[in-house]
Amino acid sequence: MIATITKERLTKFQPLIALFIMCIAISLLSENFLTVDNGWNILRQISINICISVGMTLVILTKGIDLSVGSILAFAGAVGAGLLKFGIDIPSEGINIGFTLLGGILAAILVGGILGWFNGFAITKFKAPAFVVTLAMLTMARGFTMLYTGGFPINGLSESFGFIGTGWFLGVPFPVWITLVVVLLAVFMTNKTAAGRYIYAIGGNENAALLSGINTKRVKIIVYTISGITAAIGGLMLTSRLDSAQPNAGLSYELDAIAAVVIGGTSLSGGKGTILGTVLGALIIGVLNNGLVLLNVSPFWQQVVKGAVILLAVIMDKTNKE
Incomplete structure (x- = not known):
């Protein structure tokens, strides 16, 4: 009994322990890591991924997947930039x-x-597989972006729009405030509303949820809609930060989002996980990326390391279920 409780506690705090060990290791190898400026830099960089990952968490909690978030991010950012500049x-x-x-x-x-x-x-x-549908949307939304932009970036946006991605408010980068609002709304939804309970119920056992009177189709549509909205918010922040809507923006962002969700403890089998866990997962990825850059690790090896971390998180998830 005691061993079981100890294992559950260790499982719960695995991401936090991993982050702590990672921070100690990187700080010992690089004197530039534990600085205020670098801390804000990490938070600013992970803000976009956290926003996308929040929507991805809701989708995965229902036992789904959304591969289209990177392309939706690019198209939404391009539309916002294009309308502001050209109308x-x-x-x-x-x-x-x-x-x-x-x-x-x-x-x-x-x-x-x-x-x-x-x-x-x-x-x-x-009743199409989420993997196939969102993969198709990944391609379509990327095509929409290319058609809308003509394959060229939309540059020279206004200073007021640039504040979204580069501004500061009360001594904190504005993207961090945006992300905080998104996270708090998602935490409230999952913990304090009927919709949140329905999301967990569908992920745990969709048939049982359906028999209990939950409109599973409506809930799924809602979570995918929210995933699209959070991707669009991320697109606005990225476009604002770069002062440019790039046609190829958001490439592989869906992989970082899925990685943050899995590393944060959300089960790919659905019904288990938290928004705050996903935030912690995104922070782990951000610290890892930042540390590898500070240590002058080759970008190619960075991809290898990130993939290995994702694989390790999935293996641990499967092991903890057994």
């Missing part, structure tokens, strides 16, 4: 509809929500 032209009427900062932001979020909703609709309506 909407109607040549036949000689009209140009301009967009305010708020209008451009809301339009980008709407685009992300619509694409996410389509993912959820296709998965539930046609």
Whole structure:
């Protein structure tokens, strides 16, 4: 009994222990790691991944997957940037509809929500595998981005838009504030609302959830819509930080998001995991990336190390279930 309790506690705190050990090791190897500036730099860099990972967590809790978040991020960011800079032209009427900062932001979020909703609709309506549907959306959204931008970046955005990704508020980078709001809303949803309970119930046993009266299709559509919205928020932050909407933005971001979710303790089998665990997982990835850069490790080896960490997290997840 005591051994079982000890194992459960160790399992619960594995990500935190891993982060602590990693920070000690990197600080011993690099004197630039434990500095205030580097700390803010890490938090600013992981803000985008945390936003995407929050939506990904909700999807994986329902035993799903969303491979399209990187492409949705790129398309939403491009739409927001394009509307702010060029507006909407109607040549036949000689009209140009301009967009305010708020209008451009809301339009980008709407685009992300619509694409996410389509993912959820296709998965539930046609009972198609989430892997296949979101893989198709990954390709389509990337194509939409190329069509919208013509394959060229949209540069020279306004200073007010740039504040989203590079500004500071009360001594804290503004992207960190945005991420904090997203995380708090997700924590409230999963812990304090009926929708949150439904998400865990579907991931635990979808048939039982359905028989208990839960509208599983509606819940799934909601979580995929939220995943699209959080990807769009990440796209706005990335576009703002770069002062440019890049057609190839967000490449492989879905892998970092899935890695953060898995490392943070969320089970790929659904029904088990927390938003705060995902935040911790994203922090582990951020610290790992930052440490490898400070230690001048080759980018190619960085990919190898990151892949190994993901594999280790999956193996540990499977081992803990046995």
